[in-house]
Structures are given as C-alpha cells and as structure tokens.
Amino acid sequence: MSKQADVIIIGAGVAGTSCALQLAKQGHRTILLDRQSFPRHKTCGEFMSPETQEMLDYLGVHLMGEEVKPSSMDHAKIVMSHGGEINAPLPGQATGISRYELDRLLHENAVNAGAEIVTGTTVTGIQKLGDHRYEVDARQGNERVRYEARVVIGAYGTKKPRSVAAAEEYRDDTVYVGVKSHFSGITIPARVELYFCDGGYVGISPIENGTVNVAALLSLNSVQGSGKSVPDILRAASRTNRRLAERMAEGEPVSGTQVSIAPLRLSHTPHPWSEYPHIGDAMLMLPPLCGDGMSVALRSSLLCSGWTDKYLKGEINFVQWRKQYTLEANRTFTELLRRARRIQNLAFAKTNRFYPGIARMIPGLASYIVKATRLSESGIGTR
Numbered sequence: 001m002s003k004q005a006d007v008i009i010i011g012a013g014v015a016g017t018s019c020a021l022q023l024a025k026q027g028h029r030t031i032l033l034d035r036q037s038f039p040r041h042k043t044c045g046e047f048m049s050p051e052t053q054e055m056l057d058y059l060g061v062h063l064m065g066e067e068v069k070p071s072s073m074d075h076a077k078i079v080m081s082h083g084g085e086i087n088a089p090l091p092g093q094a095t096g097i098s099r100y101e102l103d104r105l106l107h108e109n110a111v112n113a114g115a116e117i118v119t120g121t122t123v124t125g126i127q128k129l130g131d132h133r134y135e136v137d138a139r140q141g142n143e144r145v146r147y148e149a150r151v152v153i154g155a156y157g158t159k160k161p162r163s164v165a166a167a168e169e170y171r172d173d174t175v176y177v178g179v180k181s182h183f184s185g186i187t188i189p190a191r192v193e194l195y196f197c198d199g200g201y202v203g204i205s206p207i208e209n210g211t212v213n214v215a216a217l218l219s220l221n222s223v224q225g226s227g228k229s230v231p232d233i234l235r236a237a238s239r240t241n242r243r244l245a246e247r248m249a250e251g252e253p254v255s256g257t258q259v260s261i262a263p264l265r266l267s268h269t270p271h272p273w274s275e276y277p278h279i280g281d282a283m284l285m286l287p288p289l290c291g292d293g294m295s296v297a298l299r300s301s302l303l304c305s306g307w308t309d310k311y312l313k314g315e316i317n318f319v320q321w322r323k324q325y326t327l328e329a330n331r332t333f334t335e336l337l338r339r340a341r342r343i344q345n346l347a348f349a350k351t352n353r354f355y356p357g358i359a360r361m362i363p364g365l366a367s368y369i370v371k372a373t374r375l376s377e378s379g380i381g382t383r
Helices: 014-025 050-059 099-113 230-238 242-248 293-312 318-347 350-361 365-372
Strands: 002-010 030-033 071-079 085-096 116-118 121-128 134-140 143-154 176-184 191-197 200-206 212-219 259-264
Touching: 002 014, 002 134, 002 293, 014 030, 014 050, 014 099, 014 293, 030 143, 050 085, 050 293, 071 200, 085 191, 099 116, 121 143, 143 293, 176 230, 191 230, 191 242, 200 230, 212 230, 230 242, 230 259, 293 318
Parallel strands: 002 030, 002 143, 030 116, 071 191
Antiparallel strands: 071 085, 121 134, 134 143, 176 212, 176 259, 191 200, 200 212
C-alpha cells in the first residue's frame, strides 16, 4: 500500500508533534509516524522553562486552561553529594507537567489542525529520490506501507530507526542511562531540586496532581549491578547522597510511571541535517542538567517548520531550504550547547565540593549559571 503526503515526520514526541501541528496549520498534508502508542510515560525531567511555555502558547497549547493543572516553580536547589547546597532563583516562573499529559495535549492540537498521527509504526527504510522527493517504508503490524512525500523530518530522538545510519561524530563517547519515576508522598515547595551522586545526578520536581517527577541521568558504568528496575537504580544512586536518600524515603513510586532509556550519548555539536532535517533530540542531545531540553525541542521544530513551509510553497528551493535551516539551527543552538557542556564539566569536576562556598562568596553567580543555559524568549512568531 502507498500513501501520499507533503510531509512525513518520524517521531511523535514534543518536537515532532509541534512541528506537525505547525505544518498542518499552514495547510500541508502532514503524517506523523511513531513506533509506540500515545500517551505514554517518557524519560524526561518534565520541567518547562518560561521559554517553553512561551512557545507552547504560540502553538495554541495553553496549559493553564486545561483540566490538569501543572505545578509552578520559582527557584532551584542543588545538593552536592557531600551535603553542601546551592540555592538560586529561576529566571521566570517554571512549570512542571508530566510528558503523559503534555504529549496528549499536543496530539489533540495536532489532530485538530489536520495532522494524521499513525502509531505502532516501525520505519524500515528512508530513501531520497532524484527529484528531491522521499520514500519512507514502514511496517504497521503485518502490513507494509510505503509513504511518498516532498519532505521527511527526523524527530525520533535518540532511538533512530534501524535503517538510519548513526552520526557518531556528533556525540560524546560516554554512555549514560536515563531513568524516571513519579512518586507520591513527597511534599516539595515551588522548586526543582537537583542532587549529585556517583555517576550523575537526580532531579526532583513537582508535576500535576500532587505527585513529583524523579528523573536521573547516570553513567552506564555507575548503574551496573544496581538492579534492573527503575526504583532499584534510583535507590542505588541515592546511597551516594544522603539527603537524596532521605528525600526519596518520604514517598513511594507511582506504579506504571517507570521508564528508562539507554544508551544515551550527549552531543558535542548540533546535527541539523543528513539527507533531511533533524529536530529535537535527533538534532541535539543537551545535558539534562541544563533543564532546557524541552525548549530546544520546541524551538527547533518552529525553525524547521518555518523553513519547510517556505520550501513547500515554492518560495525557496531544496538547496536553500537545507542551507537556511542548517545555518539558523547552528546559530541558535551551538553556543547554548557550548555553555551547557562547560557547566556539565564543571559540575562533575573533583572540586565541586567547593561550589557552595564560592556561590555564597559571589552573590548572583548561581543565577547567572542558570540563565546561561536558557534560550532567549525573543523572536518567536516573528517569521
């Protein structure tokens, strides 16, 4: 069976769905493919900066008007493994909402805009044809489907289709594991808490319905022998930070919310284009410590949908489409990634036990570091 479309987007997470929403609004027949079903729990910090909220508002996804009320956060607390802590105000009001609810809302908006979402679909091949068109082969259950489109966009995160060659030169050598679980019974103020432990860090932040999200990025070496379940891995990590262990002991994991992902390798440079554009984690895997990965996903989808719309309408040709999106993506994200990597390296330096004292000696330093890993709020919707 063969299906025609203007755009095929592979991956129905935040980046892919927001891109599909934009392109469908602009009148392009858009099909969104994902190998799993939605909504579902995903490995994510579930922390939204003011920049993320601004972009969601621009897309017409207004969280505050929904039945599920997200939480609010106005400051951060960082707790080192030896017990020292750093407190800093956040640059604006942050929001906590589970990916289960956020993806559900994004999907509803995309479908209402005219996008088609096809889940349970495994992409088995992507071929670029000589006339700048694409063929995407997929398997849906026992059925094989071929999609033909003028545009393919990769939004598949770190889990590339098997047919897609890995771009190892854009990623670090260190391999990480990401895990997350919701917890009930942990009372947390309007803040995000970050706990350093052997091999990585664990973030705790409030989401909806009185629950908190506990998400960790840990090196593969540090989790070996910790057990196979997400709660086992989190408990093992907490043994190297007493205050984290005390915090987690206040609550219980919420059944069915545990998710893990591996291997994870952080980017050392953006990868906005191969044979087609990339958005979200497929383009750039930002250190989660920076807390702005969701805004990167949204900003990249807005940039890509803008240039893709111009291409589909004949305002620019294929070469201009590739060049302009690549230039703008690199200009937008390269310096952000450099700052994020510097902060990541500093956080894991052996001298990190001195950081709380330095932060007390230099007022405003912690706030400056938090702001350094944020995208600008300006320029959305001006194109």
